[in-house]
Amino acid sequence: MFRKAQGCCRVAASKRLAKCLLRPLQPAQERGSIPPRISPGGGLCPVNNLVSSPTSAPSAGRQGKRVALFATCLVDTMRPTIGFAAAKLLEDAGCIVEVPSQTCCGQPAYNSGDRKTAKALALQMIAEFERFDYVVVPSGSCGGMIIKHYPELFAGDPNLAGRAERLAAKTFELISFLTGVLGITGVSATFDGTVTYHDSCSGLRELGIQSQPRQLLASVQGLRLVEMKDNDVCCGFGGTFAVKYSEISDKIVTEKSNNVEASEAGTLLAGDLGCLLNMAGKLSRQGSKVEVRHIAEVLAGITDTPAIGKAAPAQEVTP
Amino acid sequence: MTAHSTTKQFKSNATRAIADTQLTGNLKAVRQNFIDKRAKAAHELPEFEALRENAKEIKNHTLAHLDLYLEKYEAKVTETGGHVHFARDAEEARKIALEICRKVGAKTVTKGKSMITEEVGLNAYLEANGVTPVETDLGEYIIQLRGEAPSHIIAPAVHLNKAQIESDFRRVHTHLDPARDLTEKTALLTEARAVLREQFLIADVGITGANFLIAETGTSIIVTNEGNGDLTQILPKVHIVMASIEKMVPTLEDVSQILRLLARSATGQEMSVYTTLSTGPKRSGDVDGPEEYHVIILDNGRSAMLGGEFQDMLRCIRCAACMNHCPVYHQIGGHAYGWIYPGPMGSVLTPSLIGVDEAGHLPNASTFCGRCESVCPMKIPLPKMMRHWREREFERNLNPAVARYGLGFWAFFARRPKLYSLATRLAMKMMKLASRGKGSFRSLPGVGAWTKHRDLAVPEGETFQAKWKNARRG
Numbered sequence: 001m002f003r004k005a006q007g008c009c010r011v012a013a014s015k016r017l018a019k020c021l022l023r024p025l026q027p028a029q030e031r032g033s034i035p036p037r038i039s040p041g042g043g044l045c046p047v048n049n050l051v052s053s054p055t056s057a058p059s060a061g062r063q064g065k066r067v068a069l070f071a072t073c074l075v076d077t078m079r080p081t082i083g084f085a086a087a088k089l090l091e092d093a094g095c096i097v098e099v100p101s102q103t104c105c106g107q108p109a110y111n112s113g114d115r116k117t118a119k120a121l122a123l124q125m126i127a128e129f130e131r132f133d134y135v136v137v138p139s140g141s142c143g144g145m146i147i148k149h150y151p152e153l154f155a156g157d158p159n160l161a162g163r164a165e166r167l168a169a170k171t172f173e174l175i176s177f178l179t180g181v182l183g184i185t186g187v188s189a190t191f192d193g194t195v196t197y198h199d200s201c202s203g204l205r206e207l208g209i210q211s212q213p214r215q216l217l218a219s220v221q222g223l224r225l226v227e228m229k230d231n232d233v234c235c236g237f238g239g240t241f242a243v244k245y246s247e248i249s250d251k252i253v254t255e256k257s258n259n260v261e262a263s264e265a266g267t268l269l270a271g272d273l274g275c276l277l278n279m280a281g282k283l284s285r286q287g288s289k290v291e292v293r294h295i296a297e298v299l300a301g302i303t304d305t306p307a308i309g310k311a312a313p314a315q316e317v318t319p
Numbered sequence: 320m321t322a323h324s325t326t327k328q329f330k331s332n333a334t335r336a337i338a339d340t341q342l343t344g345n346l347k348a349v350r351q352n353f354i355d356k357r358a359k360a361a362h363e364l365p366e367f368e369a370l371r372e373n374a375k376e377i378k379n380h381t382l383a384h385l386d387l388y389l390e391k392y393e394a395k396v397t398e399t400g401g402h403v404h405f406a407r408d409a410e411e412a413r414k415i416a417l418e419i420c421r422k423v424g425a426k427t428v429t430k431g432k433s434m435i436t437e438e439v440g441l442n443a444y445l446e447a448n449g450v451t452p453v454e455t456d457l458g459e460y461i462i463q464l465r466g467e468a469p470s471h472i473i474a475p476a477v478h479l480n481k482a483q484i485e486s487d488f489r490r491v492h493t494h495l496d497p498a499r500d501l502t503e504k505t506a507l508l509t510e511a512r513a514v515l516r517e518q519f520l521i522a523d524v525g526i527t528g529a530n531f532l533i534a535e536t537g538t539s540i541i542v543t544n545e546g547n548g549d550l551t552q553i554l555p556k557v558h559i560v561m562a563s564i565e566k567m568v569p570t571l572e573d574v575s576q577i578l579r580l581l582a583r584s585a586t587g588q589e590m591s592v593y594t595t596l597s598t599g600p601k602r603s604g605d606v607d608g609p610e611e612y613h614v615i616i617l618d619n620g621r622s623a624m625l626g627g628e629f630q631d632m633l634r635c636i637r638c639a640a641c642m643n644h645c646p647v648y649h650q651i652g653g654h655a656y657g658w659i660y661p662g663p664m665g666s667v668l669t670p671s672l673i674g675v676d677e678a679g680h681l682p683n684a685s686t687f688c689g690r691c692e693s694v695c696p697m698k699i700p701l702p703k704m705m706r707h708w709r710e711r712e713f714e715r716n717l718n719p720a721v722a723r724y725g726l727g728f729w730a731f732f733a734r735r736p737k738l739y740s741l742a743t744r745l746a747m748k749m750m751k752l753a754s755r756g757k758g759s760f761r762s763l764p765g766v767g768a769w770t771k772h773r774d775l776a777v778p779e780g781e782t783f784q785a786k787w788k789n790a791r792r793g
């Protein structure tokens with residue numbers, strides 16, 4: 001009896017702790033709200049702010065597609081803003097966005113040689129996401145995992161190969177989904193400043209994402225894109241590489257941040273949060289003023305949250 | 320035993336390399352000299368991509384029938400008056416070479432550039448047995464003076480600058496007039512040529528590698544830019560070719576396709592300055608050529624790669640494009656890899672040849688950026704094969720315990736979405752609280768390897784999934 005009572009106490013205490021820690025940190029009036037959708041006109045924007053090319057996919061064809069957003073574990077935990085930006089871009093294009101239960105695509109295990117865990121996580125993804133028309137991922141790296149590596153992981157497995165391939169076939173990285181599947185040629189967001197764009201490796205080399213983000217960026221009012229030197233060279237992140245071989249990684253990212261600085265852009269964009277955290281971390285350590293954001297934030301016009309690694313401006317004290 | 324390896328100390332090798340500012344400065348040449356030129360050469364050849372596909376198929380076919388082509392090759396070489404020797408490992412290869420040298424009473428051996436002779440540690444062995452090897456490729460000559468191994472498979476001395484080379488020349492070439500200007504590259508070349516010319520004339524045996532062995536004709540091919548390889552194989556009485564089994568190509572037609580890729584991928588040239596074909600010894604009526612022609616074909620672990628997940632690596636034609644484009648190689652250079660073959664190709668090949676227990680770091684020291692595979696003329700899936708090595712290491716518990724436990728801990732949660740959601744929500748809240756309003760952590764317990772070099776952005780505080788649920792509930 002005693003033991004049980006003690007157990008209960010412990011459960012109660014941990015529940016209190018969880019409740020306290022899980023309480024939203026924002027002021028009450030913002031609790032539960034998503035970042036506001038500001039259109040260039042200024043108001044809340046329920047209307048489509050995307051422009052599609054007359055020659056590409058007819059808009060009727062993309063209306064009402066059920067799109068599962070796989071935010072990726074990094075976006076889920078570190079920067080939800082990117083998830084909301086992705087959702088906004090998709091919804092503005094007429095998609096019905098859902099966010100199924102999700103953890104991780106399994107890439108860290110896969111690249112660490114742990115196929116068993118990678119398969120278990122892949123299977124978890126397949127089971128949760130296969131019922132949708134499309135799966136969209138705001139990351140070339142995690143997108144590449146599902147698109148290129150899931151089929152490889154289950155190749156020769158009569159029960160799962162087909163399912164892995166079918167999921168791969170309907171999975172897309174966000175930007176290439178907007179341009180390639182939905183036929184979007186522009187957005188109606190505004191961004192006042194000069195940006196430079198880093199081509200993250202998996203997106204670039206596994207999925208061929210290079211012109212698409214630049215095409216959409218070109219449509220953002222007020223935005224000027226300057227290319228930095230070696231924009232298609234790795235930033236040195238490489239998942240666990242950044243901690244396992246941190247010195248080498250540091251040398252690589254230092255070159256990257258120097259190139260970013262030399263471009264004189266005020267903002268660095270890329271399509272993968274892993275790379276962004278790496279580059280933002282280095283720029284921050286170097287005392288750089290450059291702001292770092294995921295490209296979806298700019299395309300969706302959600303740039304009122306502090307840039308990656310930057311503090312929120314000090315709140316005004318109201319008497 | 321093959322050449323000495325320090326791959327186990329890869330991390331400290333890399334640390335040393337990174338701290339060596341002279342080295343890292345010199346390494347900039349890799350990027351400056353090769354990347355743009357390769358891109359231009361590939362771009363200017365409309366059929367470049369089609370050739371890559373063909374080349375891959377040619378090599379795949381050859382590897383699938385390697386036994387037949389080796390037999391055919393041997394028969395052809397014998398028919399043309401040459402000798403083929405098969406060496407199972409480095410020791411056998413060295414012994415065969417020494418025996419050939421001894422038979423003709425050789426004192427001096429000139430050598431063309433050959434990674435295979437580096438692999439088997441031939442120079443040290445010959446020297447220990449009273450035969451003096453003289454490297455005649457300029458880069459190889461320089462590193463021989465320094466007692467170093469090549470740091471790059473086509474530019475062995477790329478880790479050095481002109482001033483370092485000049486001081487080595489002055490140290491060894493004691494005849495040099497101190498007043499003589501050696502600051503220019505051409506002056507260094509002239510000096511090396513003058514010294515090497517004598518060696519070419521007195522050499523009893525010439526040893527070269529081979530870029531290709533052609534089964535159809537029993538021919539070996541070397542591809543060079545300095546012409547030293549030609550003098551090495553034509554002037555002495557005996558020519559020894561030492562090459563590994565995967566150099567085999569069925570026909571001249573096949574090799575001519577792959578040759579169109581080789582120099583373009585390596586140096587951005589359409590063709591290298593010399594492409595020299597050798598078939599057998601000098602025939603009656605030939606004006607020059609060796610009296611004896613020997614080919615030592617080395618296995619040294621390669622046949623074990625056939626039919627397995629690393630077979631594709633045997634398509635490699637040693638163009639070095641992978642290392643020229645590798646961000647890791649750019650930072651640390653070739654010596655840090657600790658054995659003969661650096662860069663991405665080495666990270667796959669080295670564990671195959673000297674064991675993953677020894678070379679376990681190499682396939683891990685990659686960001687998987689995929690640039691190597693994208694430029695490899697033979698379309699070798701280098702990252703995929705590095706991953707296969709990581710799988711082997713994982714299966715055998717060879718990777719560090721910290722990494723294994725970390726991965727296991729994370730996987731435990733990732734496989735339980737509800738628990739994961741709770742845990743990540745708690746963790747993010749705690750991180751946010753710990754940040755005290757700052758945007759980044761300068762240090763954080765547990766992620767020191769990250770924060771040693773860069774800040775860590777503070778998470779927004781709530782997870783996306785939780786926020787989304789809240790928002791959509793209205």
Ligand code: SF4
Binds near residue numbers: 635638639691695
């Ligand atoms: S792996 Fe490919 S790129 Fe690297 S040396 Fe071999 S053929 Fe060239």
